[in-house]
Amino acid sequence: MNSDGCSLGSPSYSGGGRILRDASSNMLLAFAIPFGYTMSMQAQAKPLLFGVKLCLRKCYSLIHIEMDSLALVCILTKKWPCPWNIFYEICELLQRIPSFIRVSCCLREANMVADVLSRRVLRFLCLSFISLKFSFHG
Numbered sequence: 001m002n003s004d005g006c007s008l009g010s011p012s013y014s015g016g017g018r019i020l021r022d023a024s025s026n027m028l029l030a031f032a033i034p035f036g037y038t039m040s041m042q043a044q045a046k047p048l049l050f051g052v053k054l055c056l057r058k059c060y061s062l063i064h065i066e067m068d069s070l071a072l073v074c075i076l077t078k079k080w081p082c083p084w085n086i087f088y089e090i091c092e093l094l095q096r097i098p099s100f101i102r103v104s105c106c107l108r109e110a111n112m113v114a115d116v117l118s119r120r121v122l123r124f125l126c127l128s129f130i131s132l133k134f135s136f137h138g
Contacts, residue, residue, distance in 0.1 A: 005043035016047020017117025032121035
């Protein structure tokens with residue numbers, strides 16, 4: 001599972017994208033989700049939690065999570081302490097991530113589909129807020 005989050009600032013509007021592939025790199029599913037107003041690390045952790053829950057619900061085993069956030073990888077592998085603003089997401093992830101799930105960091109270029117998905121949902125979210133703003137003032 002390739003994972004990426006996107007935020008317009010910290011805090012600001014955020015979204016996340018995930019792509020799930022099988023062992024032969026064939027795409028099984030891809031999704032993008034808006035998460036509203038969050039901190040930048042939450043923009044990485046929230047969609048990852050959603051993706052892990054989805055994988056476990058579909059009974060996928062031997063999951064390898066790749067993301068371009070070295071900080072989140074170090075937090076999940078317990079090399080770095082967990083910041084307070086993602087404490088609940090990390091606790092839930094650590095409870096749900098069994099020993100058969102591997103977490104690693106990849107270059108942003110290797111994570112292009114998830115990156116595009118996270119930015120696309122954020123662009124749609126911002127356009128929705130802009131159009132709502134103008135419709136109320138018009």
